[in-house]
Amino acid sequence: MVKNVSVKVDSDFVLLLPEGLYEIKRMEPRSKQRSIVVVCIFLAIAGIVIFGYFCNDQVCALTKRDMMMSSDVAALTSDTGNSVGKSSTQINNPGLSYEEVLNDDNFQFDMNAHDVMVFLHIQKTGGTSFGKHLVRDLDLKRPCTCQRRKKRCHCFRPHRNEIWLFSRYSTGWKCGLHADWTELTSCVDQELDKNEGETTKRRYFYVSLLREPIARYLSEFRHVQRGATWKTSRHWCLGRQATPQELPSCYSAENWMDVTLDEFAACDSNLAANRQTRMLADLALVGCYNKSSLPPHERNRVMLASAKRNLASMAYFGLTEYQKISQYIFEETFNLRFAIPFEQHNTTVSTTTMNDLTPEQKRRIEHINSLDIELYSFAKRLLFQRFEKLKAKDADFEVRFAHLGNLGVMRNGVTEFNWDSNIEDTSTERQ
Numbered sequence: 001m002v003k004n005v006s007v008k009v010d011s012d013f014v015l016l017l018p019e020g021l022y023e024i025k026r027m028e029p030r031s032k033q034r035s036i037v038v039v040c041i042f043l044a045i046a047g048i049v050i051f052g053y054f055c056n057d058q059v060c061a062l063t064k065r066d067m068m069m070s071s072d073v074a075a076l077t078s079d080t081g082n083s084v085g086k087s088s089t090q091i092n093n094p095g096l097s098y099e100e101v102l103n104d105d106n107f108q109f110d111m112n113a114h115d116v117m118v119f120l121h122i123q124k125t126g127g128t129s130f131g132k133h134l135v136r137d138l139d140l141k142r143p144c145t146c147q148r149r150k151k152r153c154h155c156f157r158p159h160r161n162e163i164w165l166f167s168r169y170s171t172g173w174k175c176g177l178h179a180d181w182t183e184l185t186s187c188v189d190q191e192l193d194k195n196e197g198e199t200t201k202r203r204y205f206y207v208s209l210l211r212e213p214i215a216r217y218l219s220e221f222r223h224v225q226r227g228a229t230w231k232t233s234r235h236w237c238l239g240r241q242a243t244p245q246e247l248p249s250c251y252s253a254e255n256w257m258d259v260t261l262d263e264f265a266a267c268d269s270n271l272a273a274n275r276q277t278r279m280l281a282d283l284a285l286v287g288c289y290n291k292s293s294l295p296p297h298e299r300n301r302v303m304l305a306s307a308k309r310n311l312a313s314m315a316y317f318g319l320t321e322y323q324k325i326s327q328y329i330f331e332e333t334f335n336l337r338f339a340i341p342f343e344q345h346n347t348t349v350s351t352t353t354m355n356d357l358t359p360e361q362k363r364r365i366e367h368i369n370s371l372d373i374e375l376y377s378f379a380k381r382l383l384f385q386r387f388e389k390l391k392a393k394d395a396d397f398e399v400r401f402a403h404l405g406n407l408g409v410m411r412n413g414v415t416e417f418n419w420d421s422n423i424e425d426t427s428t429e430r431q
């Protein structure tokens, strides 16, 4: 299926980019455009009236997301000079935003209705641990049932065998190994329809974790050095996979085992660099993996702005470095409780080669991860802003925070985890 690659960048994007307007492609001649605009306005008004009357709150909440970007997020984005408009390709369904969830006082993640949580798992961010917490440690009316040997759990709604969690340990990599924002938002809905044998209107809640970019990069480096490849990732965008010309392999053998850090950093098509930005951005805005469709600096600017916007609009994100705060925000956002406290691992820093880097290596790695560094600092500010806000609203904060993960129920089998030792998530399983 060939999708139109034209992408229009809307006005708030232009306003917030000081260097002015650019267009990726002009779509229609003027006069034709005007009549289309008139028809669109008419349809929009008719749509608002009809939709307003005939749809229930749960479904209509889907349409509110753009109106509800709070002033905080706006302040944060304009502060850094970046924000990005929505692509006009309407294939994506990015789900409900944090603001929508929090601005609704009666909000509940409704397992009985059509709510689905989608976990966007970026490599080496501690996502395997978090993914296990999601299937094993949430305090649910109907807990997920897990089969140890298959590393797969059934996470069903209380009264029907319908999935509420889209993640590696519940559905598997249905949208591709470590699928990114671009892949998930164009795939999850169809996959669930296929799975359930019917078309349903669902509410989606995207969740993800970010990690300090240099630590993450080095962790990925060591992982690849030990033989990990993720080579079955599809890198799907606008209806097709990235071609080998667009993403040349960095190595000719089966894998890149024993690669040195300098070789690792020297390969231009190594997706480890700025991985978090790339995986959170709407790649349709930059012509997907075809780097010649935009000048490099434009491409970077748009990708970063898009990643920030998508991150801020997700229902939830946490930071690996702040497990406790991340756990608290998750629980408050979804009104769900974990039966165990998230553990903070600091060990990675000591086992990394971070301290062994030469100043030249350090500079180079910072340079090739500069988008991620900016994204992470944006994420950190946003996380703490959310934390302060939730804290202020929570009369029981002190007690709650001191006893996170303690439901008054003793449980064994706390998920033990070391995010550097795990090589399993690179396997080719794609069920």
Ligand SMILES: *[C@@H]1O[C@H](CO)[C@@H](O)[C@H](O)[C@H]1NC(C)=O
Pocket: 290, 291, 292, 293
């Ligand atoms: C990449 O983009 C350039 C410029 O837009 C275009 O000429 C070229 O055909 C594209 N390459 C592929 C493989 O689509």
Ligand SMILES: *[C@@H]1O[C@H](CO)[C@@H](O)[C@H](O)[C@H]1NC(C)=O
Pocket: 344, 345, 346
């Ligand atoms: C991690 O580091 C913090 C501060 O450096 C320390 O308080 C905490 O105990 C450490 N956690 C672990 C599990 O070592």
